[in-house]
Amino acid sequence: MTHATLAHSADDPLVIGALHLPDLSVNRDLTLSQLEDFALTNAGAFIAGGMRRIMLQDQTRQSGPAVPETIALTAAIGRSLKRAFxxxxxxxxxxxxxxxxxxxxxxxxGADFVRLKVFVGAAMTFEGARDPLAVRAVTYRHHLRAGDIAIMADVFDRTSRPLIDVEPADAAVAAQKYGADALVLTGSSFADSVARVAAARQAGVTRPILIGGSVDQGNIVQALAAADGAIVSTSLMSRQGGLSARWDRDLIARLMDTLRERAPA
Structure with missing residues (x-):
């Protein structure tokens, strides 16, 4: 059964815009007010462009678990977004x-879902080795009595390499077994992502699958023909830096219009 948060249709496609906050480890002078303005401005662009699902991504690089400042700031900004939209x-x-x-x-x-980058199977990333988070995450969600918060789990994406000898499709099945409500599959290219989705389905994955990278206006229809949804960000940016409107409303609107116009009746 699909988690209620992940329900979608032709009129309400499962497309998620990733809104990246500045890396606070090198931007410590930014105030909460500035960060809220940045998030609200860019979330407004996504909403105005016709995309109602947004993922707030803290990009503060830390060697271990999130520090209290990260948790407090991200929660405060997330709450501001939910109040505004x-x-x-x-x-x-x-x-x-x-x-x-x-x-x-x-x-x-008051957020509706989370994304965890290493859910099953230990992996090596550019930042070091990462252990699987599945058991701790599902246990903690139960502790919070927060079953309404969906867990999206990445399975060996292109920024990591598995430290165990297992095929990505088998790891996807394991992620489903260990409690993921949806899977995010990202290969070395768009074609590789599509192939990973097909392999996971053949292996027995029945939960929603999203393609996690290299999706743009040119391939969004193909992406949602292969998978249940997609996460989009870079292709929708107008500028690459600064506290400004980094995501372009018109680019977002064109992507969503392309998807709706070409979707089968």
Missing amino acids: PQMSLGIIVQAHDAEAPLAIARAS
Whole structure:
């Protein structure tokens, strides 16, 4: 059964815009007010462009679990977003390798889902080795009595390499078994992502699958023909830096219009 948060249709496609906060480890002078303005401005662009699902992504690089400042700031910003855009479905992801922090932030801010980058199977990333978060995350969600918060789990994406000898499709089945409500599959290219989705389905995955990278206006229809949904960000940016409107409303609107116009009746 699909988690209620992940329900979608031709008129309400499962497309999530990733809104990245500045890396606070190198931007410590930014105030909460500045960060809220940044998030509200860019979330407004996503909403105006016709995308109602947004994932707030803290990008503060930390070697261990999320620090209290990250949790407090992200929760405060998430709460501001939910108040400003009550129709929005909000997700949370943190750069730190942490099973509990995203769920705590989601619970405090009223967010609807979290994304965990290493859910099953240990992996080596550019930042070091990462252990699987599945057991801790599902246990903590139960502790919070927050079963309404969906867990999206990445399975060996292109930024990591598995430290165990297992095929990505088998790892996807394991992620489903260990409690993921949806899977995020991201290969080395768009074609590889599509192939991973097909392999996971053939292996027995029945939960929603999203393609997690390299999706744009040119391939969004193909992406949602292969998978249940997609996460989009870079292709919708107008500028790459600064506290400004980094995501372009018109680019977002064109992507969503392309999807709706070409979707089968």
